[in-house]
Amino acid sequence: DSGVTQTPKHLITATGQRVTLRCSPRSGDLSVYWYQQSLDQGLQFLIQYYNGEERAKGNILERFSAQQFPDLHSELNLSSLELGDSALYFCASSGGGNEKLFFGSGTQLSVL
Amino acid sequence: AQTVTQSQPEMSVQEAETVTLSCTYDTSESDYYLFWYKQPPSRQMILVIRQEAYKQQNATENRFSVNFQKAAKSFSLKISDSQLGDAAMYFCAYRSFLTGTASKLTFGTGTRLQVTL
Numbered sequence: 390d391s392g393v394t395q396t397p398k399h400l401i402t403a404t405g406q407r408v409t410l411r412c413s414p415r416s417g418d419l420s421v422y423w424y425q426q427s428l429d430q431g432l433q434f435l436i437q438y439y440n441g442e443e444r445a446k447g448n449i450l451e452r453f454s455a456q457q458f459p460d461l462h463s464e465l466n467l468s469s470l471e472l473g474d475s476a477l478y479f480c481a482s483s484g485g486g487n488e489k490l491f492f493g494s495g496t497q498l499s500v501l
Numbered sequence: 502a503q504t505v506t507q508s509q510p511e512m513s514v515q516e517a518e519t520v521t522l523s524c525t526y527d528t529s530e531s532d533y534y535l536f537w538y539k540q541p542p543s544r545q546m547i548l549v550i551r552q553e554a555y556k557q558q559n560a561t562e563n564r565f566s567v568n569f570q571k572a573a574k575s576f577s578l579k580i581s582d583s584q585l586g587d588a589a590m591y592f593c594a595y596r597s598f599l600t601g602t603a604s605k606l607t608f609g610t611g612t613r614l615q616v617t618l
Contacts, residue, residue, distance in 0.1 A: 391545075422605060432592065432608040445605055477544060481606075489536065490596075490606055492546035 392416065395480050395493035403501055407468040410496045414461055414482030420444070421463040422483075422490060423455055427476035438463055470500045503528045503595050507609035514583045515617050521568075522578045522612045524593030532598035535569065535576045536606065541589040549591070552576065554598070580614075588616040 392415035402408055414421050423435040425448075434447035438457035449455075452470075457463040467474060477497050481490040504527045514520035526535070537549040552560045552569050559567050564581045580587055593609040 424606075431610050434605045434607070437605055447605065479546060481546075489534075489548055489551055491548075492538075494543075494545050497544075 391491040391493060393480060393482050393491050393493035395478075395496050397496060398494065399497045399499075401499045401501065402470060404470055404472060406470050406500075407466065408470065408498065410465040410467070410478055410480075410498075412463045412465070412480030412482075412493060414463070414480075415491055418482035418484050418491075419461065420483045421457055421461070422481040423449075423463070423465050424479040424481065425476045426479060426495075427473075430476075432479075435465070467498070472500050474498065475500045503530070503533075503597070503607050505593050505595050505607055505609035507593055507612050509612045510610070511613045511615070513615040513617060514580070514587075516583055516585060518583055519579060519581045520583055520614065522580075522591050522593075522614065524576045524578070524609055526574050526576065526593070526595050528574070528595065530597060534596040534598065535567075536594040536596065537565070537567070537578045538592045538594060538608075539587075539589045540592065540611070541586075546592075550578065583616050585616050585618075588614055590614075 394413040396411045419440045422437045425433045435449040437445040455465045477495045479495045481492045483490045506525045533554045535552045539547045539549050550562045566579045568577045590611045592611045594606045
């Protein structure tokens with residue numbers, strides 16, 4: 390168990406809908422990272438938050454947004470969903486230094 | 502921007518044998534971290550081993566070891582005495598040495614390892 394909790398584990402929805410993925414980092418970790426894993430794109434970095442502030446942005450679509458709350462949990466919001474958004478979405482956390490990233494078990498999103 | 506390349510989409514090894522997975526990377530930075538992550542069928546991302554670029558000694562974790570060649574920008578993973586539980590997707594990853602904030606992992610495309618009896 391990595392200590393990073395992601396909910397839900399599975400999500401099935403329809404095109405055009407909006408969903409929210411939730412991540413609770415390991416106790417004490419200030420950084421949260423979101424990754425998308427799909428067959429054609431591989432593991433893509435989406436966005437990073439550090440202690441509530443956005444710190445780095447990767448290949449995140451404008452339809453996607455994220456935030457980190459004062460209790461350090463993070464949410465990834467995906468809107469106007471398309472078939473191509475179907476993927477495994479990982480959250481990872483790390484401390485404020487150069488520690489390794491710990492990954493949650495992911496949320497499998499299926500857009501039908 | 503940093504890139505990570507894994508040129509072996511699939512590898513196969515017999516149980517108890519040794520296998521080496523290849524990884525090369527491109528960076529202009531002098532200090533960084535390299536990782537190997539394992540993703541079994543459960544799809545959990547599990548850290549296998551980590552190497553700090555400033556350390557000349559190759560990292561070792563039980564049956565897993567790396568061959569880190571900084572000048573060649575090469576970072577291969579050797580799995581000794583392979584076990585059926587080693588069957589998984591293996592990802593090589595790069596992380597800048599930047600402190601704290603904007604230091605994300607950049608992943609390769611992965612190598613699928615099969616372990617046969």
